[in-house]
Amino acid sequence: MAMTKTAGPVLTNGGVPPFQEGRIKIRVLSKANIAIRLTMLILAVLTIVGFATFNYQGVHLLKGLMSTLANFKTIFFQPQFAHFTLLEAIYQLFITLSLGVLTTLIGAIIALFLGMLAAENLSNKTVSNSIKGFVAVIRAVPTVLWVLIFAVSAGLGSVAAVIGMSFHSISYLTKAYSESFEELNQGTIEALEGCGASWWQIVCQAVLPSSLTSLISWTFIRFEINFGVSVAMGAAAGAGGIGYDMFMDSAFYYNLHEMGVITYLILIVAMLLEFMSIKIKNKVRA
Amino acid sequence: MTTLLQFKNVSKQYGNSTVALSDVNFSVNEGELVSIIGPSGAGKSTLLRCINRLIDATSGEIIFDGADMLKINKKHDLRALRTKIGMIFQNYNLVERLSVFENVLHGRLGYKSALVGALGLYNENEKKQAIKIIQSLGLNEQVYKRCDQLSGGQKQRVGIARALVQEPRVLLADEPIASLDPNSSKVIMDHLKNICTTLGITVLVNLHQLDVALNYSDRIIGISGGRVVYDGLPANLTDEDIRRIYGSDPEALNLIIQKPKEVAQKI
Ligand SMILES: Nc1ncnc2c1ncn2[C@@H]1O[C@H](COP(=O)(O)OP(=O)(O)O)[C@@H](O)[C@H]1O
Numbered sequence A: 001m002a003m004t005k006t007a008g009p010v011l012t013n014g015g016v017p018p019f020q021e022g023r024i025k026i027r028v029l030s031k032a033n034i035a036i037r038l039t040m041l042i043l044a045v046l047t048i049v050g051f052a053t054f055n056y057q058g059v060h061l062l063k064g065l066m067s068t069l070a071n072f073k074t075i076f077f078q079p080q081f082a083h084f085t086l087l088e089a090i091y092q093l094f095i096t097l098s099l100g101v102l103t104t105l106i107g108a109i110i111a112l113f114l115g116m117l118a119a120e121n122l123s124n125k126t127v128s129n130s131i132k133g134f135v136a137v138i139r140a141v142p143t144v145l146w147v148l149i150f151a152v153s154a155g156l157g158s159v160a161a162v163i164g165m166s167f168h169s170i171s172y173l174t175k176a177y178s179e180s181f182e183e184l185n186q187g188t189i190e191a192l193e194g195c196g197a198s199w200w201q202i203v204c205q206a207v208l209p210s211s212l213t214s215l216i217s218w219t220f221i222r223f224e225i226n227f228g229v230s231v232a233m234g235a236a237a238g239a240g241g242i243g244y245d246m247f248m249d250s251a252f253y254y255n256l257h258e259m260g261v262i263t264y265l266i267l268i269v270a271m272l273l274e275f276m277s278i279k280i281k282n283k284v285r286a
Numbered sequence B: 001m002t003t004l005l006q007f008k009n010v011s012k013q014y015g016n017s018t019v020a021l022s023d024v025n026f027s028v029n030e031g032e033l034v035s036i037i038g039p040s041g042a043g044k045s046t047l048l049r050c051i052n053r054l055i056d057a058t059s060g061e062i063i064f065d066g067a068d069m070l071k072i073n074k075k076h077d078l079r080a081l082r083t084k085i086g087m088i089f090q091n092y093n094l095v096e097r098l099s100v101f102e103n104v105l106h107g108r109l110g111y112k113s114a115l116v117g118a119l120g121l122y123n124e125n126e127k128k129q130a131i132k133i134i135q136s137l138g139l140n141e142q143v144y145k146r147c148d149q150l151s152g153g154q155k156q157r158v159g160i161a162r163a164l165v166q167e168p169r170v171l172l173a174d175e176p177i178a179s180l181d182p183n184s185s186k187v188i189m190d191h192l193k194n195i196c197t198t199l200g201i202t203v204l205v206n207l208h209q210l211d212v213a214l215n216y217s218d219r220i221i222g223i224s225g226g227r228v229v230y231d232g233l234p235a236n237l238t239d240e241d242i243r244r245i246y247g248s249d250p251e252a253l254n255l256i257i258q259k260p261k262e263v264a265q266k267i
């Protein structure tokens, strides 16, 4: 092997082959890296092929784009009340929020117990695996679909929305909680067992204090999700709330100005939620 | 001297193939400090955990304070007996997010009903006793600190405090100094020795370091491949015995080169 002499000190890295000439790589291509690149490439190709082969049915792409932008302009720059007042809108927003809170709460309470049974360090392998498998199946079906499934027996409306959304929240939070519980190492549990502590004592004195931050974070994340789903459920499942007004504005009154108001209201709430979640996390961590 | 703990033909098998302990016999007197030495995988941790039933031995009898530990079936009885057995660990095994005080009080959980313990309700006597023990271990200034802010040596002292508030008859220590620097190691070993001599608590300590074992123990039990291959005074341990315990473990061979007694005098 030919080595070029350099004026400065030469780095010798015992046994490791020296860097090749040219650019130095920062990252080594791993399997995950390759998979990500491949996925991106396939998505790009599919997008191009998709646009080329769409059935536009006489809608001109550019014209369509322009009128969509015009609609956005109406929504975002000319918001205006028409069918209800601000107070009424806030009341509807409150209903939507309540739907989010209720379903998150139901989900959190049930998931807390299921999560303990699903955590490998608190349960046995068989129970843990069967619960984890079960909730994985539930999670694989989107929330909206669960609502529609329950609507078969409960009828389209708020009942189906509450049951369907809670159902999905339970499975989501069970997975999240059980993983938080599993972060407490087996040794600590062993130590407390050795002191003569009972299972519930270990849960309350070691597992819950150790995982409190993540439990709260996960619950809040799920609440943000449920708020979004509640808006959609108002429209899709007739669950009431701000989503229903939005649906009426877009599908019946075709009032984009009022839709703008609603969009802003939802945006404000979403930002408040985000702000609160950051605050809570900081407080718990301190 | 009364016998506090006795192993009779104890064996432990993991699964179908791994024999961790085979036909182990020994007894420990009240107030003794006994070191259990042996290479990695010899079965030291398994042996200690069989005593408080964190691991169930496959066969044999373990007589502790007159009762056969292996015959205890009821959860309640097992919890009651475990309160008499304190244990400390290489990795301390504290609840890192809780304070020193809370961790130490955990040692009282075994005495409480499930609900009272779960709620973390301790009486003033227990708190007083806990503070006293914390002070005796030199942790006065750390009482309300969270355990994740402590050094390794401090964490291990919290572990000892947690074991001591149990008011145990015996203290089991599984490689208590394996993660510590020499200075902290000495502090911890001195505390263990002190607990043994002044409080009269029997101490069983797993050690990887032969020199420490020679210096601190009243008696040494050497195990290798799950069998007891030495049981006697530190002073009587010969090079031959050491070779039998450690085999060709390179780490230990360094020590064999020096005569054990010379090693002991150096500390
Ligand atoms: N939970 C377990 N399952 C299966 N085998 C184990 C388990 N714990 C320990 N062993 C095996 O038992 C033997 C003794 O282990 P251990 O008691 O941890 O030894 P030491 O503490 O002396 O290093 C080792 O061969 C180890 O691999």
Ligand SMILES: [Mg+2]
Pocket: B044, B045, B046, B175
């Ligand atoms: Mg070990």
